[in-house]
Amino acid sequence: MKSGNNEPLIFEKSAKDRIGISMPKSDCPDVNPNNVISKEFLRDDIEGFPEVSELDAVRHFTRLSQKNFGVDTDFYPLGSCTMKYNPKVNEDMARLSGFSKAHPYQAPELSQGALQLMYELEGFLSEISGMDAVTLQPAAGAHGELCGMLMISAYFKAKGKPRKKVIIPDTAHGTNPASSNLAGFTVVTIKEGKGIISPEAVASVMDEDTAALMLTNPNTIGLFETNIKEIADIVHKKGGFVYCDGANLNALMGIAKLGDMGVDVIQFNLHKTFSTPHGGGGPGSGPVGVKKILEPFLPVPRIIKRGKRFNLGFNCPMSIGRLKAFYGNFGIMVRAYSYIRAMGPDGLKKASEMAVLNANYIMEKLKKAYHLPFDQTCMHECVLSDKIQSEKGVYTLDIAKRLMDYGFHPPTIYFPLVVPGAIMIEPTETESKETIDRFIAAMMTIANEARESPDIVKNAPQTTKIGRLDEVNAVKKPVLRWKP
Numbered sequence: 243m244k245s246g247n248n249e250p251l252i253f254e255k256s257a258k259d260r261i262g263i264s265m266p267k268s269d270c271p272d273v274n275p276n277n278v279i280s281k282e283f284l285r286d287d288i289e290g291f292p293e294v295s296e297l298d299a300v301r302h303f304t305r306l307s308q309k310n311f312g313v314d315t316d317f318y319p320l321g322s323c324t325m326k327y328n329p330k331v332n333e334d335m336a337r338l339s340g341f342s343k344a345h346p347y348q349a350p351e352l353s354q355g356a357l358q359l360m361y362e363l364e365g366f367l368s369e370i371s372g373m374d375a376v377t378l379q380p381a382a383g384a385h386g387e388l389c390g391m392l393m394i395s396a397y398f399k400a401k402g403k404p405r406k407k408v409i410i411p412d413t414a415h416g417t418n419p420a421s422s423n424l425a426g427f428t429v430v431t432i433k434e435g436k437g438i439i440s441p442e443a444v445a446s447v448m449d450e451d452t453a454a455l456m457l458t459n460p461n462t463i464g465l466f467e468t469n470i471k472e473i474a475d476i477v478h479k480k481g482g483f484v485y486c487d488g489a490n491l492n493a494l495m496g497i498a499k500l501g502d503m504g505v506d507v508i509q510f511n512l513h514k515t516f517s518t519p520h521g522g523g524g525p526g527s528g529p530v531g532v533k534k535i536l537e538p539f540l541p542v543p544r545i546i547k548r549g550k551r552f553n554l555g556f557n558c559p560m561s562i563g564r565l566k567a568f569y570g571n572f573g574i575m576v577r578a579y580s581y582i583r584a585m586g587p588d589g590l591k592k593a594s595e596m597a598v599l600n601a602n603y604i605m606e607k608l609k610k611a612y613h614l615p616f617d618q619t620c621m622h623e624c625v626l627s628d629k630i631q632s633e634k635g636v637y638t639l640d641i642a643k644r645l646m647d648y649g650f651h652p653p654t655i656y657f658p659l660v661v662p663g664a665i666m667i668e669p670t671e672t673e674s675k676e677t678i679d680r681f682i683a684a685m686m687t688i689a690n691e692a693r694e695s696p697d698i699v700k701n702a703p704q705t706t707k708i709g710r711l712d713e714v715n716a717v718k719k720p721v722l723r724w725k726p
């Protein structure tokens with residue numbers, strides 16, 4: 243770690259009895275807490291509580307925020323974990339007091355606007371994906387996957403013939419096997435062949451104990467699963483469902499509907515497609531769309547419309563129940579709704595076209611200097627590798643760190659696992675050609691450095707306040723709280 247220039251912890255800035263607020267003298271009689279609160283809930287002191295002035299606190303947190311790198315700062319080309327730009331109009335809409343101050347216990351008669359927005363958002367997502375019904379309840383993409391798999395499990399249990407297995411390709415996002423497992427299934431892995439899965443691979447393992455095939459389209463290599471219809475037929479013939487991880491819908495909006503390709507369940511990662519903040523699996527949103535056959539299993543409450551009135555529907559005996567307190571993260575729904583309304587059908591289509599164009603532009607330029615494991619037209623993201631650079635002892639991690647010296651957030655690295663030393667780049671549609679060219683130029687310079695003077699790359703980053711962190715220890719022994 244480089245010394246100096248590091249912001250001390252707020253605890254280290256503390257000075258006894260320094261305070262940041264001035265309160266008027268209380269005009270209430272003093273109450274001894276010991277007389278009104280039981281002993282087990284009282285503590286003598288808050289050990290090490292920082293005592294700083296308002297100005298110290300403001301400067302501390304402002305300086306910390308300036309060290310952060312976000313999509314509002316510069317290019318942030320994470321593949322798979324997309325940092326899509328969130329237009330500020332979404333934020334304005336989410337802050338409208340009718341939305342932001344709505345209380346979840348407010349009666350439906352007093353929440354007609356919020357319910358209408360949710361109802362219409364469900365409709366937009368159904369229309370975009372070609373599904374029949376949608377729930378907005380799950381709090382993240384992975385939570386949506388769990389929701390979908392629980393519905394599939396409930397379907398087979400309701401038929402009196404529970405099934406045990408789920409087929410998942412080796413290119414899948416790690417959350418896919420995890421969600422299937424949590425829903426009680428055993429995962430059967432199949433290998434991709436030339437980047438996509440083959441009907442033969444699915445047919446060889448599909449049987450009447452398999453509840454579903456879970457695939458991602460476009461997949462995590464950034465390729466379109468061209469055999470999807472044929473594969474779906476194989477799964478359906480044995481009575482199984484096709485679950486599509488729809489996290490990569492940003493490549494398809496307004497161009498193709500997954501529902502038309504034989505998909506029965508899909509989750510939407512609103513942050514990757516509909517420009518909402520991610521929320522780190524917490525206050526995010528991962529709605530789920532289903533075909534009619536699975537609609538009775540959707541979580542409750544459902545949003546229902548009778549005439550011009552909206553209501554919450556709880557009378558769904560086959561439902562898997564509630565997945566989230568209240569109705570999901572409403573503020574995120576407002577942002578997605580606002581984005582879809584602002585873009586309109588043509589705008590959404592254009593966004594997908596631009597996302598795909600930008601990824602292909604980067605791929606074509608960079609394949610001159612970096613190994614491209616699957617040399618074919620990609621969708622919204624492209625995957626390169628460090629195969630050429632590793633001959634000089636320069637690896638993906640070094641390239642990623644060196645990019646920071648050139649002012650860029652590194653792409654996703656070492657994922658997907660099927661590509662050794664993967665460098666996964668997703669530019670999204672919002673970046674200008676100038677920004678993308680700047681990024682390409684930086685990557686080309688790094689490729690030259692790796693060839694001519696590899697140590698520069700191996701010792702990167704050189705310009706950041708902190709150099710290379712011990713990432714293994716940071717994961718294995720995280721220091722999550724300050725101790726006096």
Ligand SMILES: Cc1ncc(COP(=O)(O)O)c(C=O)c1O
Nearest residue numbers: 322323382383384415417487489
């Ligand atoms: C393909 C894919 N599936 C699932 C997920 C998990 O989504 P989330 O992080 O919202 O849980 C992601 C990440 O965004 C993803 O890229």
